Amino acid sequence: EIVLTQSPGTLSLSPGERATLSCRASQSVSSNYFAWYQQKPGQAPRLLIYGASVRATGIPDRFSGSGSGTDFTLTISRLEPEDFAVYYCQYYGNSPEYAFGQGTKLEIK
Amino acid sequence: QVQLQQSGPGLVKPSQTLSLTCAISGDSVSSNSAAWHWIRQSPSRGFEWLGRTYYRSKWYYNYAGSVNIRITISPDTSKNQFSLQLNSVTPEDTAVYYCARVGVGPFDLWGQGIVVTVSS
Numbered sequence: 001e002i003v004l005t006q007s008p009g010t011l012s013l014s015p016g017e018r019a020t021l022s023c024r025a026s027q028s029v030s031s032n033y034f035a036w037y038q039q040k041p042g043q044a045p046r047l048l049i050y051g052a053s054v055r056a057t058g059i060p061d062r063f064s065g066s067g068s069g070t071d072f073t074l075t076i077s078r079l080e081p082e083d084f085a086v087y088y089c090q091y092y093g094n095s096p097e098y099a100f101g102q103g104t105k106l107e108i109k
Numbered sequence: 110q111v112q113l114q115q116s117g118p119g120l121v122k123p124s125q126t127l128s129l130t131c132a133i134s135g136d137s138v139s140s141n142s143a144a145w146h147w148i149r150q151s152p153s154r155g156f157e158w159l160g161r162t163y164y165r166s167k168w169y170y171n172y173a174g175s176v177n178i179r180i181t182i183s184p185d186t187s188k189n190q191f192s193l194q195l196n197s198v199t200p201e202d203t204a205v206y207y208c209a210r211v212g213v214g215p216f217d218l219w220g221q222g223i224v225v226t227v228s229s
Binding site: 050 | 148160179214222
């Protein structure tokens with residue numbers, strides 16, 4: 001079973017700053033099956049990145065994903081007010097079992 | 110515009126059956142390139158994938174081991190929807206339940222979510 005650990009638990013930044021969110025897998029995984037989601041209060045998650053670095057349809061280019069092996073990163077280059085939310089990583093290579101991280105809360109400083 | 114619209118009760122008594130439906134618009138439950146999933150989210154357990162169904166010349170079903178003996182996911186082609194039944198619920202099944210599609214990418218489309226509370 002693959003376990004995903006996200007860090008930090010909470011990230012406090014200001015609009016315009018750069019955000020770097022991390023996700024570590026308990027074992028090496030294929031980057032082809034790594035995703036990031038954004039979730040705002042009371043809403044369903046929204047797919048941001050899949051295949052570790054491919055932006056989903058309609059996702060602004062300030063969002064980027066990278067990584068391989070056990071370490072993956074979501075970067076938001078310049079934070080907009082609407083970016084403050086909870087972010088989850090996911091590995092879907094062991095289909096049909098899908099592993100999610102516990103989330104990083106990005107809050108306004 | 111592709112959408113998933115969930116419906117079902119928000120309160121279920123212990124030992125009874127939780128039943129939810131996910132109506133699809135803009136896509137087909139019988140699509141040969143999509144799979145239809147149920148996922149739940151709770152503060153104590155985070156996201157938990159429950160199961161999926163998909164059509165590739167015939168219907169396929171996969172369920173999480175944690176709920177395997179209690180869960181049924183059923184497609185309804187006449188109404189273009191799919192449903193979740195979870196039997197013998199306990200308070201530990203209290204969660205927000207989502208339906209979702211795996212299409213081009215993983216979980217690229219989600220329902221709005223339904224808060225289900227298991228309580229007498």
